[in-house]
Amino acid sequence: MELINYNDEELFQPGHVACAGCVEALSMRVILNTVGRDAVATVSPSCGAVICGAYPFSATKIPVFHTTLESGAASASGIKRALLSQGKPDTTVLCLAGDGGTYDIGLQALSSAAERNEDILYICFDNEGYMNTGGQKSSSTPLAAVTGSTPAGKTTRKKNLIEILAAHRIPLIATASPSHLNDMAAKVEKAKALRGTKVIIVLIPCLPGWGVADNAAVKTARLAVESGVFPLFEVEDGVHYTLNTEQRTQSVNSYLAQQGRYRHLSAEQVEQIQADVDAEWQRLLWCAAGR
Amino acid sequence: MQQPPSPLWTNASSRTRLTGTWRSAMPEYQDKPSPCRGACPVAGRIAEWVRQIELGDYYGAWLTLVDNNPFPAVAGRICHHPCEGACNRQQLDETVGICSLERFVGDMALAEGWCFPEPAAAQDQSVAIVGGGPAGLSAAYQLRRRGYRVVLFEERGQLGGLLRHGIPAYRLDKTILDGEIQRIIDLGVEVRLQSGIADAGALRALHAEYDALYLATGASRPKTLPELDYEQPWVQDGADFLAATNAGEACELGQRLVVIGGGSAAMDVARTARRLGRSVSVLALEPDALLPAQPIEVAEAREEGIEFITGAMLQAVESLGDGLKLQCVRVDFQQGETRGTFSVEPVSGSGFVLSADAVVPAIGQDADLARWDGLLDSDGPVVRTDAQWQTSRPGVFAGGDLASMDRFVTQAIGMGKMAAEAIARHADPLQPGAVAANGSEVPFAEINTDYHPLAGRLQPGNLEVEARLRTFDEVQHPLAQDEAIAEAARCFSCGTCIYCDNCYFYCPDMAIAKLEHGYDVKSDYCKGCGLCVAECPTGAISMGQE
Numbered sequence: 001m002e003l004i005n006y007n008d009e010e011l012f013q014p015g016h017v018a019c020a021g022c023v024e025a026l027s028m029r030v031i032l033n034t035v036g037r038d039a040v041a042t043v044s045p046s047c048g049a050v051i052c053g054a055y056p057f058s059a060t061k062i063p064v065f066h067t068t069l070e071s072g073a074a075s076a077s078g079i080k081r082a083l084l085s086q087g088k089p090d091t092t093v094l095c096l097a098g099d100g101g102t103y104d105i106g107l108q109a110l111s112s113a114a115e116r117n118e119d120i121l122y123i124c125f126d127n128e129g130y131m132n133t134g135g136q137k138s139s140s141t142p143l144a145a146v147t148g149s150t151p152a153g154k155t156t157r158k159k160n161l162i163e164i165l166a167a168h169r170i171p172l173i174a175t176a177s178p179s180h181l182n183d184m185a186a187k188v189e190k191a192k193a194l195r196g197t198k199v200i201i202v203l204i205p206c207l208p209g210w211g212v213a214d215n216a217a218v219k220t221a222r223l224a225v226e227s228g229v230f231p232l233f234e235v236e237d238g239v240h241y242t243l244n245t246e247q248r249t250q251s252v253n254s255y256l257a258q259q260g261r262y263r264h265l266s267a268e269q270v271e272q273i274q275a276d277v278d279a280e281w282q283r284l285l286w287c288a289a290g291r
Numbered sequence: 292m293q294q295p296p297s298p299l300w301t302n303a304s305s306r307t308r309l310t311g312t313w314r315s316a317m318p319e320y321q322d323k324p325s326p327c328r329g330a331c332p333v334a335g336r337i338a339e340w341v342r343q344i345e346l347g348d349y350y351g352a353w354l355t356l357v358d359n360n361p362f363p364a365v366a367g368r369i370c371h372h373p374c375e376g377a378c379n380r381q382q383l384d385e386t387v388g389i390c391s392l393e394r395f396v397g398d399m400a401l402a403e404g405w406c407f408p409e410p411a412a413a414q415d416q417s418v419a420i421v422g423g424g425p426a427g428l429s430a431a432y433q434l435r436r437r438g439y440r441v442v443l444f445e446e447r448g449q450l451g452g453l454l455r456h457g458i459p460a461y462r463l464d465k466t467i468l469d470g471e472i473q474r475i476i477d478l479g480v481e482v483r484l485q486s487g488i489a490d491a492g493a494l495r496a497l498h499a500e501y502d503a504l505y506l507a508t509g510a511s512r513p514k515t516l517p518e519l520d521y522e523q524p525w526v527q528d529g530a531d532f533l534a535a536t537n538a539g540e541a542c543e544l545g546q547r548l549v550v551i552g553g554g555s556a557a558m559d560v561a562r563t564a565r566r567l568g569r570s571v572s573v574l575a576l577e578p579d580a581l582l583p584a585q586p587i588e589v590a591e592a593r594e595e596g597i598e599f600i601t602g603a604m605l606q607a608v609e610s611l612g613d614g615l616k617l618q619c620v621r622v623d624f625q626q627g628e629t630r631g632t633f634s635v636e637p638v639s640g641s642g643f644v645l646s647a648d649a650v651v652p653a654i655g656q657d658a659d660l661a662r663w664d665g666l667l668d669s670d671g672p673v674v675r676t677d678a679q680w681q682t683s684r685p686g687v688f689a690g691g692d693l694a695s696m697d698r699f700v701t702q703a704i705g706m707g708k709m710a711a712e713a714i715a716r717h718a719d720p721l722q723p724g725a726v727a728a729n730g731s732e733v734p735f736a737e738i739n740t741d742y743h744p745l746a747g748r749l750q751p752g753n754l755e756v757e758a759r760l761r762t763f764d765e766v767q768h769p770l771a772q773d774e775a776i777a778e779a780a781r782c783f784s785c786g787t788c789i790y791c792d793n794c795y796f797y798c799p800d801m802a803i804a805k806l807e808h809g810y811d812v813k814s815d816y817c818k819g820c821g822l823c824v825a826e827c828p829t830g831a832i833s834m835g836q837e
C-alpha cells in the first residue's frame with residue numbers, strides 16, 4: 001500500500017466551517033502544507049473563501065487576500081508584481097478559486113494572466129457548480145447533472161477548460177484529486193518550482209451539491225479518476241501531455257451511481273456519458289502518445 | 292507594549308471555533324478481531340503476525356505465533372486451516388494463504404535456532420501431564436512458560452503422539468517435529484518416556500503427588516469392522532500400519548491393498564502404501580462428493596495412482612490360495628443430522644468382487660475410556676469436561692482426542708492451551724483470565740478494498756508425482772521469502788491498525804492526532820464525517836455513538 005507522505009506543518013488549521021467531510025478542506029490542507037510558509041494567497045468568493053475564513057477568523061497560517069469573483073488572477077498577478085518589486089521573487093502566490101470563478105466569471109482575468117505568463121499558482125477547486133450560493137450550474141457542470149438551475153439535468157457538456165488553457169502555452173496545467181493525495185502534493189511541488197502561470201484543477205465532489213454521503217467524497221473522487229471521468233494528467237507548455245493513471249478500472253456508471261445529481265439518468269443517458277468518456281480518453285491517449 | 296492588531300486583518304485563529312459540537316458520532320480506534328482468528332482453533336493473532344512477515348520482522352512474527360501455538364512449523368504443514376475458510380479476502384479474490392505463511396515462519400525459526408523466551412519465575416505448584424501428543428505438549432509448554440514445574444508422562448518411547456506415529460513423513464518431516472518438540476523440552480519440561488499411566492488407580496496415585504493433572508492420552512483404540520477377522524495375517528489396522536512405517540519397519544502385506552475408509556487417515560494409509568510400491572484401492576461408503584477427507588488429499592491421492600471405489604461397502608472376504616476376494620455392494624449413503632452420523636442401505640443386485648492381497652481398515656479411532664472407569668465420568672465417546680476443560684474429578688483436566696470429537700492437531704493444541712490457562716487459574720485463582728478480544732469480528736464490508744488491489748493467492752507448488760512415489764519426501768514445497776512477503780501483503784490486516792496514517796491525512800479537520808503508538812481523535816474538532824473510517828484500509832476504526 002502506498003503511504004501518504006507529505007509533511008503537515010499545520011499551515012491549515014481546524015475550526016474552519018467547511019461541511020463535515022468536505023474534501024475541498026482536505027485538498028486545501030495538502031496544498032497549503034506543500035507550498036509552505038513563504039506564500040501569499042488570494043481567494044475568490046466561493047466555498048474556498050469560507051473555508052479560509054470570514055473576518056476576523058482565519059484557518060490559514062499564510063496571508064489570504066479575498067478578491068472579487070471576476071478578479072482572482074488579476075489580483076494574484078498584482079500581488080506577485082508587488083513582491084517582485086520588494087525583492088521577494090521566491091514567495092509563491094497562490095490564486096484559489098472555484099469553478100464559477102474560473103470557467104465563467106474569472107475566465108477573462110485568468111486568460112489575461114496566462115497570456116502574460118504571470119508567475120502565479122492557480123488552483124481551481126472544481127465542484128462543478130456555484131455551490132456556495134446554493135448549487136447553481138456553471139459551465140463546468142457536466143451533461144445531465146441536476147443543479148438548482150438545471151432541475152431536469154444540464155443539457156450541455158462541461159466546458160473543456162484545459163484545452164482553453166493549453167492554447168495559452170503556459171508551463172503547467174494539471175488535474176488532481178483528493179483521492180490521490182501524493183499525486184496532488186507532487187503536482188503542487190512541481191508547479192511551485194516552475195516560473196510562470198501554473199493551473200491545477202482539483203475535482204471536489206460536493207456533498208450537498210452532488211448528493212454524496214458525508215464519508216464518501218474521497219471514494220467518489222477516486223471513482224471519477226478510475227472510470228476516466230476525471231483522468232489525472234499534466235500538460236506542459238500547452239502541448240506535452242502526460243497521463244498519471246494509465247488504465248481505467250471502473251465503469252462510468254459506478255461513478256455516477258454514487259451521486260444524487262445523476263439519480264434520474266436513463267440507461268441510454270448513462271451509455272451516452274460512457275461513450276463521451278471513452279472518446280475523451282482516446283483523445284487523451286492520443287495526445288499523450290504524440291508528445 | 293504589544294501593538295493592538297490592525298482591524299484590517301483577520302487575526303483570530305479558526306481554532307477557537309470548536310466544530311466538535313457539530314458531531315453526532317465520533318470515530319473510535321478499536322483493534323477488532325479478524326474473522327480468521329475467530330475460526331482458528333488456537334485463536335492465533337493472525338492479522339498481527341502476517342503483518343509482521345510483510346514488514347520482514349520474522350522473529351516478531353514467530354513470537355506472536357508461539358504465544359498461542361508452540362508448533363507453527365507443524366501447523367503450517369498439516370493444520371486443516373479453518374482460518375482460511377473464514378478469511379475476508381476470499382470475498383475480493385482468494386483467501387490469504389495463512390497456513391503456508393505459518394510454515395514459512397515456523398521453518399525459519401527452526402533454521403535459525405530461535406528459542407522460546409525464558410519461563411516466568413518458578414511457581415510452587417507442579418503439574419503432571421499424561422500423554423505426549425500435541426494436546427499434552429501444548430499444555431506442558433503453556434504451563435512451563437508460566438513457571439510451573441511440569442512433568443510429562445508418555446507411554447511410548449518417543450513424544451509426539453499421532454504427529455509421530457500417525458501422520459506420514461511426506462506430510463510432516465520428522466526432523467521438523469523433533470525440532471519443535473525439543474524446543475518445548477528445553478524450556479525445562481521433565482519428560483518420563485515409557486511411563487504409561489495404565490489405569491484409574493495409577494492416575495489417582497499420580498494426582499496425590501501433583502497439584503493438578505492434565506490428561507491427553509488421545510484416541511488409540513481402532514474402530515473395527517465386523518466383516519473382518521483381524522487375526523488374519525492379511526489384515527492390518529491402519530493405525531498400526533502407519534505406526535510401523537513411521538518407525539521404519541518393513542511392510543509385510545502383499546502387493547494389492549484395499550484400504551477401507553474415506554477419511555484423512557485412510558488417505559494417509561493409501562498414499563503411504565503407494566510409496567511402499569503397492570497398488571492401492573480405497574473403498575469408502577461415502578460417494579465422491581461426501582468423502583470426509585479434505586478434497587486436496589483426495590486429489591493428491593488420485594494423482595499418485597490410487598483407485599477410488601466410493602459409495603460401496605465390504606460384505607465378506609474370501610481367502611483363496613493366491614489372494615482375497617472381497618465381496619462388495621453399492622450402497623445408498625445418507626448423511627445424518629450431526630457430523631459423523633450416517634445411514635447406509637445396500638443397493639440390491641449391485642454386488643461386485645474386488646481382488647486383493649491384503650485389507651487395511653482405517654475407519655477411525657475411539658478413546659480408551661475404560662481405563663479411567665470409576666474415576667472419570669464420560670460423555671458419550673469422550674471424557675466429560677466442563678467449560679474449563681476440567682473433568683468430573685476436580686484438579687484433573689483433559690483435552691485433545693480423549694475429550695473431544697474435534698479431531699485435529701490444532702484443536703488439540705488449542706485445547707491444551709485453554710486447559711493450561713484453567714490449570715493456572717486453578718492453582719492461583721487470582722491469575723487474570725485470558726484477555727478477550729474487544730468488539731465483534733470485522734466484516735468484509737468494513738475493509739476499504741481500494742487499498743487492496745486484486746492479486747491471486749500464491750500457492751506453494753507440489754513435488755512431481757514421480758518423485759513422490761519414490762520417497763517419503765514432503766509433497767508440499769515451502770514459500771520462498773519473496774513469495775511469503777508478497778502473500779503476507781495480500782492480508783487486509785482486518786481490524787488491526789497498520790499505522791498507515793490514512794486516518795490522519797484524510798481528516799479535513801485535522802482532528803486526528805498522531806501519538807507515539809497510535810492515534811487519538813480530537814473531540815474539539817471532529818465533525819463526525821467518518822472519512823477516517825471510510826479510508827481506513829483495515830477496519831481498525833469505526834464510528835461510535837454519542
Ligand SMILES: Cc1cc2nc3c(=O)[nH]c(=O)nc-3n(C[C@H](O)[C@H](O)[C@H](O)COP(=O)(O)OP(=O)(O)OC[C@H]3O[C@@H](n4cnc5c(N)ncnc54)[C@H](O)[C@@H]3O)c2cc1C
Pocket residue numbers: 369370371421422423424425426427444445446447450451452453454457458486487488489507508509510511533555556557559690691692693697698699700701703
Ligand atoms: C492417520 C492420521 C492422520 C491425521 N492427520 C491429521 C492432519 O493432517 N491434520 C490434523 O489436524 N489432524 C490430523 N489427525 C488428527 C490428529 O492427529 C489428532 O487429532 C491429534 O493428534 C490429537 O492429539 P492428542 O494429543 O489428543 O492425542 P495423540 O496425538 O493421540 O497423543 C496421545 C499421546 O498419549 C500417549 N498415551 C496414550 N495413553 C497413555 C497413557 N495411558 N499414559 C501415558 N501416555 C499415554 C500416546 O502414546 C500419545 O503419545 C490425524 C489423525 C490420524 C490418525
Ligand SMILES: Cc1ncc(C[n+]2csc(CCOP(=O)(O)OP(=O)(O)O)c2C)c(N)n1
Pocket residue numbers: 045046047048068069070097098099100101102105125127129130131132133138
Ligand atoms: C460577479 C459576482 N456574481 C455573483 C456573486 C455571488 N457569488 C458568490 S460566491 C458565488 C459562487 C461561486 O461559485 P464557484 O466559483 O464555483 O465557487 P463554489 O461556491 O462552488 O466553491 C457566487 C455566484 C459574486 N460574488 N460576484
Ligand code: SF4
Pocket residue numbers: 325326327328337338341377378379380387389781782783784785
Ligand atoms: S485478510 Fe488477513 S486478517 Fe483478514 S481474515 Fe484474511 S488473513 Fe485474516
Ligand code: SF4
Pocket residue numbers: 021317318797798799800801802803812816817818819820821822823824
Ligand atoms: S475524518 Fe476527521 S472530522 Fe471526519 S469523522 Fe474522522 S476525525 Fe472526525
Ligand code: SF4
Pocket residue numbers: 320787788789790791792793794795823826827828829830831832
Ligand atoms: S487508517 Fe491506517 S492508521 Fe488509521 S486506524 Fe486505519 S490502519 Fe490505522
Ligand SMILES: [Mg+2]
Pocket residue numbers: 098099100125126127128129130131132
Ligand atoms: Mg464551484
